[in-house]
Amino acid sequence: MTALTLKPAVAPGPRADAIVIGVAKAGTGPVVAPGAEAVDQAYDGGLAGVLKTLGASGAEGELTKLPAPAGLDTPLVVAVGLGAEPEADAGYDAEALRRAAGVAARGLSGTKKAAFALPVDGPGALAAIAEGVLLGAYAFDAYKESPKDGEAKDGSGPLGEAVLLGGEEGEAGFQAAVDRATAIGEELNRARDLVNTPPNDLDPEAFAAVAQAAADEHGLTIEVLDEQALKDGGYGGILGVGGGSASTPRLVKLAYKHPEADKHLAYVGKGITYDSGGISLKPAGHNETMKCDMAGAAAVFAAVVAAARLGLKVNVTGWLALAENMPSGSATRPGDVLRMYSGKTVEVLNTDAEGRLVLADALWAASAEEPDAIVDVATLTGAMVLALGNRTFGIMANDDAFRTSLHEVAEESGEPAWQMPLPEHLRKGMDSPVADIANMGERMGGGLVAGLFLREFIGEGITWAHLDIAGPAFNEGGPFGYTPKGGTGTAVRTLVRLAEQTADGDLG
Template sequence: MTSVSLSTSAANALRADAVVVAVAKGPKGLVLAPGAETVDEAFDGRLAALLTTLGATGAEGEAVKLPAPAGFKSPLVLAVGLGEAAEADQYAAEALRRAAGTAARTLQGSKKAAFALPLADAAAVEAVTLGALLGAYVFTACRSEADLANAKAPLGEVALVGGKRGDKAAKAAVERGTVLGEEMNRTRDLVNLPPNDLFPKSFADLVTTVGKEHGLKVEVLDEKALTKGGFGGILGVGTGSARPPRLVRIGYTHPKARQSLAFVGKGITYDSGGISLKPAGHNETMKCDMAGAAAVFAAVVSAARLGLQVNVTGWLALAENMPSGTATRPGDVLRMYGGKTVEVLNTDAEGRLVLADAIVRAGEEKPDAIVDVATLTGAMMMALGARTFAVMANQDAFRDTVYAAATAAGEQAWPMPLLADLRKGMDTPTADIANMGERMGGGLVAGLFLKEFVAEGISWAHLDIAGPAYNEGSASGYTPKGGTGSAVRTLVQLAEQAAEGAL
């Protein structure tokens, strides 16, 4: 596992496999970013000119290597691009995260690297720490020892150079960035695991194990407990699989907490669509349909590791959606937890069914707010693309709070409305509500369905992370191919705001 530390040494004095500097696109060509001064001096002030000769422009995602000059304890200099040069050299946290991630990916196979990047304040230190840890991520759980022996290992250690001795703010920034990075990478591992390894019981067992490590209270409802409790949504989705469903509650409490949060995650460990089977070409990545539950799990663990003065409960609604002779059929009516009945018109609209049960149960504990996270609808991917998640809520003010938290955390999100006129499409003479409505605006329809299960007086938001939770394209910046860890940062940001009583 990659580690990050602070160093007061100069870049040229630290023994490492490489020294990383940052460059940017200035109005008259490539410019060096703060942190590169010592390295530039060693090149007699010609570093920018040499990099330009090698084709460097400072563009985001760019990585250019050159041999280190005489006197360096590192053999290699790596220049990574930040994009457009910032005014007064005040680079945005996201630019630093992406540059650090690019460097860590490029240096795969190295044992240690000295990062001489712009570290103007604690926020910059945290950004570089997080970017490096996320960029160094490699999924190895399913590879043989022989294969791994011939592969490059992740970058082993990152030293952030040029720090000040006794800088408590920088130390705290490294610690927070490390927690977020490790927990986002835990989420990525879960999303990337194949469904024959990760299913409701094995997921629940993992949560129990990790919960004990961090002093968290974990409760697991198996199929018998779910039946006794009347969790018709979770049971209805999971009934077609040989692997029965689970509802997992993981709780973190702090004696000085002023507010409480409930996070609810969709945990469909594999989604075939059920009887409403997905068409060919749409099944291969459906192991990622539990990304919401993984994000919730990681966020609660993060809150515990950071010691936040807040009470946070995570609810993981876990099921495998499969077709079989026992599967729920289109036309079946499910009696949900709390008594509401739902006519199932499409068994591939299953995420909202498991979430609804969990939202009702979470509301019984009367938290100040509920936030659910789900890879819920392809419609939202059509609306916002593959990098941005949607934010919906039962109150405009709370929707704005969650959107602002996502922005502050560095995640791409967009506020979406819950239009009342779309609700009528879910009316049915057979039950209280149908699980499908109008096709147009389907992502909003799903949000309106979930809103029906939120207890009165509780602020609620819904994050549809169907797009950014899984990257089917090439790796870039700190984002790998596969699971990304989407929404973890936003949930932790909300928990930190709740710790300040600011929700």
């Protein structure tokens, strides 16, 4: 993990292997952003012209490396694009800073130490840069050949240390901002690790063991229901999904409690450690990334641990509904009827609509504790990907104000999201002639149908929202900004920010 160090912005800067500066896009060409004054002076005030000659424009995500002149304690200057130059007296957008820092951190892979002299006009900007560095420097190399001398076989490896310039010594908030970014960044990256871990090494039992270790480390309370406990408790949804696998299911309850808290949030995560589709087997080409089907549980796990590390004055309980969905002689068949933990019966028309079944049991268990709000997170439907694409998750809720508040929280956190409805007319499509409800309804609007199904398992009077992260949870394309290829850790920052707002008395 990249180490962060905070230092005031003093010329000519600390000794480092590289120094990162920001460049904005203006009508006349690239403009050197605030924070890079000492670097610009070393070029006799002509750095913008040099960058323009090299073809740099300041566009977002653009990276330009050039040798440093005499007077700088570094051999390399790295100019990263921030996008359009803001209006006079307006600061740079936090997400632009976060993405720029991520691009630079990824571009400095293998570098031992780099200084970041990006624009800092307060703790918020510094926090965004710190987050971007930690998330952009992420690398998953656990299954690569053993590193030598701290580097990967190809000589790359993550950025070793990042010195953040601009946090003035003695000024309140700067160190706290870096500490917050560190806790969130490290836990988000742990969620990425879980998503990227091959399913032969991360089955439900192994995931539960990771949660147990985190509980021991951070003083969380944990309860793990194994297969027998699930049978004794009547968790028919989780058992039905996990029945076809040699790896037995688990329901993990991971709780952080603050002695002064007066609000309680419940986060519920879909944790299908591998999804073959079950008897309704997925077609060729759709199985290769299905290790990511536990990304919701990973996000919930990371958010609870982050809340504990930040010491937030709110109680947060995470429910991880863990199962592996496999076809076998003991697997649930299309046409089977499951009796859920709530007592409702569900006719299973498609075993590849399994996430809603494990979530239903966990949502009812979470409802029994009567929290102030429940938020579930799941890679639930391909329909949501068709609707919103690969970078935006959908938000559904049984309360319009809460849905709007969550959308604002997500956008503030740098996680693209969009509000989606729960049209009542789609509920009729899940009527079953043999059970209380079917797990499938109309094909069109399938993501909304799934949300309506989940709503059936929320306790009366409890505020609830559903985040369908099927699109952004796993990046199959090339890296961008601070987002790597593979697991992304989507929704962690939204959940943490919601917990922070709740701790501050604003649940939304």
